[in-house]
Amino acid sequence: MTTVLPVEDNSQIRNILKSYLERDHFDILETGAGNSAVAIARESTPDVILLDLGLPDLDGLEVMRQIRIFSDAFIIVISARSEEVDRLVGLSSGADDYVTKPFSAREVMARIQALLRRRSMSATPIPDTDAGETKASPTTPVKSLDSTSSETAFFGGITINSLTREVTRHGDPISLSALEFDLLWALS
Structure with a gap:
């Protein structure tokens, strides 16, 4: 249950x-x-x-x-x-x-x-019927950040640094997974 x-x-x-x-x-x-x-x-x-x-x-x-x-x-x-x-x-x-x-x-x-x-x-892999291989799950990151883009974004006390991949809120660090960071950066 x-x-x-x-x-x-x-x-x-x-x-x-x-x-x-x-x-x-x-x-x-x-x-x-x-x-x-x-x-x-x-x-x-x-x-x-x-x-x-x-x-x-x-x-x-x-x-x-x-x-x-x-x-x-x-x-x-x-x-x-x-x-x-x-x-x-x-x-x-x-x-x-x-x-x-x-x-x-x-x-x-x-x-x-x-x-x-x-x-x-x-829990079950998604088969690719065309290639006979297994596709990545929907949670697999498919986008990497381009280091030539703007380095830092700020909003509402949150700072996102794309080069160091660090996020802080009012100066306090926030621990994020790689996927969470990529998502937050994409939304900023």
Whole structure:
């Protein structure tokens, strides 16, 4: 059975999510704090994490960074932070999806199902019927950055350096995979 971990400090929102998750027969773990979210994710290995960014003890981005060290669970950010830069930072920091508050619980359930379908589909290589070879999965980076392009992009406190492949937010480094960096650079 699929396990979902809602991480939300607002108990009303957490209860709404729980009722929809129960209706769809998910196993549910829950917490309202970042540190306990990291501990639960480490111990119980949920399949999906619904993560609020505005947690009382630890910022949701830091929670996501810590969880990404040991887990490949799907993370759907559910946040009141709705600016484009917030969504970009959330997605580039490891989120698989980003939903802004106020949100539709039915839409969140549909997004969970879509991610779970993607996991089951990605387990099988895609055969190339023309060449008899296996194509790269959809997550394989196909674009490399050209060093002759502009070196640095700035927006909303975020700095992206294409030569050093470093990203900072208000001077603090953000750890990104190669694919995440390429995506963020392409969107900047």
